[in-house]
């Protein structure tokens with residue numbers, strides 16, 4: 001399948017999932033995760049009109065960003081070491097993996113220096129799997145009130161990763177859990193403005209995520225593809 005065909009196919013499946021649940025497909029945004037592909041392939045993605053680009057490894061991002069940075073809106077989706085924050089400020093508009101106070105403080109400090117505001121999703125480990133990053137659901141309210149005064153981070157929602165399931169239906173409780181947590185936090189009014197967004201759903205499970213309220217999907221393999229020959233660890 002060509003890139004255009006994959007884009008069409010993904011959009012159709014998003015539209016159908018929206019239709020099943022009475023959602024508006026304009027409320028579902030796609031981050032094209034280009035972490036598995038080259039600069040050239042990333043350029044193709046941008047040429048095809050996908051503007052939101054997701055990356056998770058800074059060593060690989062640097063040359064890509066230098067070549068294509070001003071053409072897209074960049075989302076950092078991986079674990080971020082505090083001492084690497086300086087490398088993303090001014091390049092990435094969004095971070096999907098805000099998971100601790102020290103990272104929030106450093107992001108705020110560096111964003112303030114650059115006179116910018118970073119849009120953030122708090123990463124939550126809904127599944128409780130040891131291997132998954134993110135804070136536990138019961139830590140989020142406290143975390144949000146602790147970072148409330150950091151003016152250079154704007155928390156717009158929550159993010160989670162579901163464990164890979166042979167049957168995507170099995171991921172539903174995870175996505176539902178993230179939505180319920182967001183709604184509960186909004187009822188408690190722990191943030192100045194209600195949390196709007198849910199970053200959830202990957203190649204294997206995005207339709208279930210849409211049905212459960214995802215507003216940002218992070219799609220790599222299915223949409224952009226994967227260049228095995230690059231030999232990157234994943």
Ligand SMILES: *Cc1c(COP(=O)(O)O)cnc(C)c1O
Pocket residue numbers: 033035056077078161202203204218219220221222
């Ligand atoms: C790699 C990655 C994705 C994309 O995964 P695919 O299954 O290839 O769609 C999404 N989110 C995060 C955090 C990732 O690391």
